[in-house]
Amino acid sequence: MAQNLFSIQKNKEEWKDILAQLDEKKIPKAIKTAFQEEGYSLAGNTKIEVKHKGQSWLFVEEDRHYLLDYYPRKEKAWVYGIAGKPAVGAILENVEALLVALIFALLIRHFTLEAFVIPTGSMAPTLLGIHAQVTCPNCHYSFSVGNPSFEPGQSSRTLDLVCPNCLLGSQKSLFQKQIRRKDLRGGDKILVNKFYYLWKKPKRWDVIVFLSPQKHHKNFIKRLVGLPGETLQIFHGDLFRKNPKTGKMEILRKPDSVQKHLWMNVYNSAYLEEKKNRIIWETPKEEVEEKLLKETACTECDQVVYQDVRFQWQGNQLNADCTKKKGVLKFHRPIYNIYGYNRALRGGNLVGDIRCTFEGKFSSQGRIVVDLSRPLKRFQVKMDFKAKKIILYEGAWKEEKILEKPFPVSAEKWHHYDIAHVDGQIWLKVDGIEKIRYLYPSPLTVEDEDQQRFWLKFRFFQSQVNLRKLHIYRDIHYTDSLSNFGVNEPVTLKQDEYFALGDNSPNSQDSRDWGPVPAKNLLGRAFIVFWPAIPYFDWKVRWIR
Structure with missing residues (x-):
């Protein structure tokens, strides 16, 4: 008469509440009697099946919601209802609804939307393949x-x-x-708006789906970076475009709405390392008194590295007393365009565009100077909490004052700081509010590889130092090796052509290899990820930026 399908315990008081709800639903008396009889003898069930007049009634309690279903023994389909006769009409209605939904889905697919599965990692980490x-x-x-x-x-x-x-x-x-x-998990499932470019022009930084201009005509998904008529070139990881007015190559800056989705992790202090003598932060020997330093042999680089003994980690927080003597903290590791997705196979170019975020609390009389530099382009951001002003300098050490602004930030309270040097610009935000932004001309000039080495350095003056949640990111670095278009020399697009690149630049076949994408090959704009791989069911619907 009944099946014990679950083992969640119930007491009789809960069962009485369930029976009261059955009365409200006007369930046939014979069924209620059967449930009552079985209920008291099988009070541990959350699902009970009762046979009555050739039909099986199934009572379900799930997440505090009670459902009463039945299905005819001769039918395979489940039918919702409370009548005592087979609900054939309900089955037909369900079949009709499914047919209508199928036709509607086919129409949507043909004219407006289509689902695609990402097969490879050329857009990682934005979109993942298998x-x-x-x-x-x-x-x-x-x-x-x-x-x-x-x-x-x-x-x-x-x-x-x-x-x-x-x-x-x-x-x-x-x-x-x-x-x-x-x-292995399957690739991301995405929706593509096939109607979008019929009434809007493609925009730079859109993620697009298109037919490959190669003979095999496969579908590709990349990021659109070049528009019709433009002259483009990749140089040291950045994109440059010829200014039609001046004829000079100028760096292409990504808008913040796009850039925030393209930062890639370099270091996160929340993930504490177990291996010792793998140095993360160092102190340049020439900048601090020798008695404050200790020597450590770094097992990564086989070098002797100096560290200020005043800086001590407590979990995810770094503390130091620099009220009497200056403290200096420099990120020790080089920053490469390494993708964990690519394993140890590709990557290795030094990256010059980075961002650092942290929560900080300092002394009201203190000064903090953050150095975000390449050897040929050095900037220092000075936060003077005593004078309540912020100053941006360019040069090796305060050589030229670029700008000065008020800085009414309370040093002794925790604030979130966000500082970046990317695409020929410097910015600082505090608690999400922009304090400075400086755009500088970034010409396409020859620099050797070592000139791309970037460093991040903090100098602390007359201040207690409390830093937590230190996080360093890098920008996409477009590689230029073994490519044909837009790398060793500029590429000029025709009026019906686009230039498309993968976010996983070291592991992407794109316009660098087979050239521009004809406008007629565009299939649509990818706009949402709706289903990462089963059977993990850890999916989250998210917009594609």
Whole structure:
């Protein structure tokens, strides 16, 4: 008469409440009697099936909601209802509704929307292809790794990986992980608006789907970076466009609404490292008294590194007393365009565009100077809490004052600081409010590779230092090796052509390889991820930026 399908316990008082709800639903008396009889004998069930007059009635309690369903024994379909006869009409209505929905879906697909599955990692980490999720054994940072391409009959592979947070697996360290075939997750499922470009012109930085200009005519998804008639060139990771008025090549700056989705993790202090002697922060020996320094042999770079003994980590917070003597903190590691997704196979270019965010609390009499520099383009942002002003300098050390603004920020309270040097501009935001932004001309000039090495340095004067949630990001760095278009020399687009690049630049076939995309090949604009891979069901609907 009944089946014990679940083991969640219920008491008789709860069961009486359920029976009262059955009365309100006007359930046939014979069914209520059967439930009452079975209920007291099987009070531990959350699902009970009762046979009555050739039909099975199923009572379900789920998330505090009570449902009463039944289905005819001769039918396979479930039918909702409270009558005692087979509801054939309800089945027909459901079939009709499904047919209408199918026709509607086909019409939408043909004219406006179409679903695509991302097969590869050329747009990672914005969009993921087939991948596995791994966790670094050193800092416990979780990241995605691209499909290792198993051979037929192969159930697992051991891969050499690089953690994008602590760089375990680069230089002298080793990071190997066995990836099983069953660990793989499918690519992101996205929706593409096929109608969008019929009434709007494509915009720079849109994520677009198009037919490849190559003979195989596969569908590709990339980021649109070049518009009809423009002359473009990639140089040291940045995009440049010829100004039609001056004829000079000028850097293309991404708007904040796009840039905020393209930052990639370099370092996050929330992920504490287990391996010792892998130096993250150092103090230049020439800037601090020697008695305040300790020597440490870095196992990553085989160099002796100096560290200020006053700076002490307590979990995710860094504290120091620099009220009497200046303190200096410099990020020790070089910043490369490493993608954890690509394993240890690609990447390695030095990146010059970075951002640092942190929460900070200082002394009201203190001064903080943040150095965001390349060797040929150095900037210092000075926050003077005593004078309540902020000053931007250009040069090795306060050589030229660029701008000065009021800075009414209470140093002794926690604030969120956001500072960046990206695409030929400097900005500082405090608690999300922009305090300074300086755009400087960034000409396309020859620099050797070492000139791209970027450094981030803090100087603290007359202040207690409390920093937490330190997070460093890097920008997309467009690579220029083994490419044909827009790399070694500019490429000029025709009036019906576009230039498209992948966000995972070291691992993307795009317009650098096979040239511009004809306007007639555009299929639409990708705008939403609606279903990452099953069977994990950890999906989140999100907009594509």
